[in-house]
Amino acid sequence: MPLLLQGCTVDEFLAFRISGEVRDFERTAVGTLSPVPLLGVLHAQATHARNGKFLILGSEETPLTDGSRELFDLAQRGGLDLFFLSGAQIDLKGNLNLTCIGPYDAPKVRLPGGAGSAMLYYMTRRVVLFTLAHSPRIFVEKCDFVTSAADTPMYPWRRGGPTRLVTPLCTMDYDTGAGEWRLLSLHPGVTFAEAQKETGFPLSPEEAPVTPAPSPEDIALLRAQIPVLRNSYPVFAQTLEEKIRSLSP
Amino acid sequence: MPFLPILGFSGTDYEKVRPDFRKVVDPYSGKEIFVVPPILPDWAVIHAIRADGNGNVVCSARESDRLAALAAKRTIVTVEEVVAAEGLVARPGEIFLSALHIDLVVIAPRGAHPGACVNTYGIDRAHVEKYLAASKTAAGFHAYLAETVIGKTEEAYRATECGTTGIAAPTGM
Numbered sequence: 349m350p351l352l353l354q355g356c357t358v359d360e361f362l363a364f365r366i367s368g369e370v371r372d373f374e375r376t377a378v379g380t381l382s383p384v385p386l387l388g389v390l391h392a393q394a395t396h397a398r399n400g401k402f403l404i405l406g407s408e409e410t411p412l413t414d415g416s417r418e419l420f421d422l423a424q425r426g427g428l429d430l431f432f433l434s435g436a437q438i439d440l441k442g443n444l445n446l447t448c449i450g451p452y453d454a455p456k457v458r459l460p461g462g463a464g465s466a467m468l469y470y471m472t473r474r475v476v477l478f479t480l481a482h483s484p485r486i487f488v489e490k491c492d493f494v495t496s497a498a499d500t501p502m503y504p505w506r507r508g509g510p511t512r513l514v515t516p517l518c519t520m521d522y523d524t525g526a527g528e529w530r531l532l533s534l535h536p537g538v539t540f541a542e543a544q545k546e547t548g549f550p551l552s553p554e555e556a557p558v559t560p561a562p563s564p565e566d567i568a569l570l571r572a573q574i575p576v577l578r579n580s581y582p583v584f585a586q587t588l589e590e591k592i593r594s595l596s597p
Numbered sequence: 598m599p600f601l602p603i604l605g606f607s608g609t610d611y612e613k614v615r616p617d618f619r620k621v622v623d624p625y626s627g628k629e630i631f632v633v634p635p636i637l638p639d640w641a642v643i644h645a646i647r648a649d650g651n652g653n654v655v656c657s658a659r660e661s662d663r664l665a666a667l668a669a670k671r672t673i674v675t676v677e678e679v680v681a682a683e684g685l686v687a688r689p690g691e692i693f694l695s696a697l698h699i700d701l702v703v704i705a706p707r708g709a710h711p712g713a714c715v716n717t718y719g720i721d722r723a724h725v726e727k728y729l730a731a732s733k734t735a736a737g738f739h740a741y742l743a744e745t746v747i748g749k750t751e752e753a754y755r756a757t758e759c760g761t762t763g764i765a766a767p768t769g770m
Contacts, residue, residue: 411658411659411689411690412658412659413658413663413692414658414661414663414664414692415658415659415660415661415662415664416661417661417664424604443608447610452610452614466605466609466611467603467604467605468605470604470606470607471603471604471605471606491609494604494608494609494610495609495610495611496609497607497608497609499608500607501607502622503607503628504626504628505604505607505628505630506605506607507706520693
C-alpha cells in the first residue's frame with residue numbers, strides 16, 4: 349500500500365484516528381477481536397476522555413457479571429454510547445456481513461457469525477467500523493448476507509448506527525440521509541484513484557482532506573498503552589512491538 | 598417464558614434463514630418486533646472455580662456459564678477444588694451459583710485446560726496451538742487424541758500436559 353507514515357505503524361495511525369471518535373463522559377465498550385480500537389480507546393482515556401466509562405474485554409476496571417448479557421442489556425436500555433464493529437464484507441449502504449461468503453446454503457466461507465452485532469449495531473448510539481485491510485473483497489456493492497443492517501427506520505427499535513468507517517486507506521462518514529458512505533479523508537500518500545480501485549462501490553466526493561497523523565507526543569502516548577493492551581490482546585501487543593522496532597529510525 | 602422480544606435485527610437476512618426468528622405486534626407501541634424462542638439445552642456442563650460441601654459453586658462471571666446452567670434441564674459442574682462453606686466467596690470476576698441449579702459436581706483440578714480458569718490459571722497457548730494444528734485433518738485430530746487423551750488417567754494428563762505452564766497471571770481471555 350502506498351500509505352506514507354512517519355514514525356508510526358499503520359496500527360497506531362488507525363488507533364489514533366479511532367481515538368478521535370471517543371468522547372468524554374460517555375460509555376464506550378470494546379468487544380472481541382478489536383485490538384486497534386482498544387489501543388485508540390486507551391489513548392483517548394489518557395488524553396481527552398478521562399471521565400468516560402470504559403467497558404473493556406479482559407480488563408478488571410469495570411467488570412461485568414453474566415458475560416455478554418450485561419453488555420447487551422446495557423446497550424438495549426440505551427446506556428452504550430460507542431462501540432466498534434468490523435465485517436468480512438461492508439457494503440455501500442453500511443450493511444455488515446459476519447455470516448458467510450457466497451450463498452448461505454452453500455457458502456464459500458462460513459464465518460463465525462454475528463454474535464450480538466444485529467442488536468448492538470442498532471442500539472448503540474454510535475458505532476465506528478474498522479477494517480485492517482482495504483480491498484474490493486471487503487468493500488462490496490452489496491453484502492452476500494446482511495448480518496446487521498445500517499439503514500432501517502429509527503423508531504421504535506433503532507437508537508443509533510454507523511457513524512464512521514476507518515480503514516488502512518481512508519475514513520468514511522455515514523450519511524444517514526442517503527443511507528450511504530461518503531469519503532471523509534484519505535490517509536497520507538493515498539490518492540482518490542487508489543482508494544477507489546480498492547473499493548467495490550463508488551466513492552464520493554473525489555476531493556477529500558488528508559487524515560491527520562499523530563504527533564510524536566501522541567505516538568509516545570499510544571506506545572505507553574501497550575502494557576494495558578497486552579492484558580486483553582497479548583499476541584497483538586507482541587506483534588505491534590515487533591513492528592515498532594522494525595520502523596526505520 | 599415461551600418467547601422473548603429482541604431489539605434490532607430488522608433489515609437483516611436472518612429472517613430468510615431462521616424461521617424461528619418471527620415478528621409479533623408489540624401490544625404497547627403497535628409496532629412489529631422480533632421474538633425468539635427459548636434455547637432449552639438438555640445439559641449444561643461448565644467448569645467452576647470452587648464448590649462447598651453442599652454443592653454450591655463459584656464460577657466465572659465473565660462468560661455465560663451461569664446463564665447456561667440456569668437454562669439447561671440438567672447441569673454438571675466440574676470444579677478446581679472443594680472448600681468449607683464459609684470459604685465459598687466470589688472474588689472479582691467470579692459469581693455464586695446455587696446447588697439448586699446443579700445436578701452433579703465433579704472435582705476436576707485443571708479441568709479447564711488448555712483453556713483458562715478465572716483467577717486460577719491462564720490459557721495454555723502452546724497446547725491450543727498444538728491442538729489447532731493437529732485438528733486441521735481427521736488423522737491429525739486422532740493422533741492428538743491418542744497422544745494426549747485416550748487411555749490416559751486424569752493424573753497422567755495433568756502430569757504430562759499441564760506441567761506448570763499457564764498457572765501464572767490469570768488473563769481475561
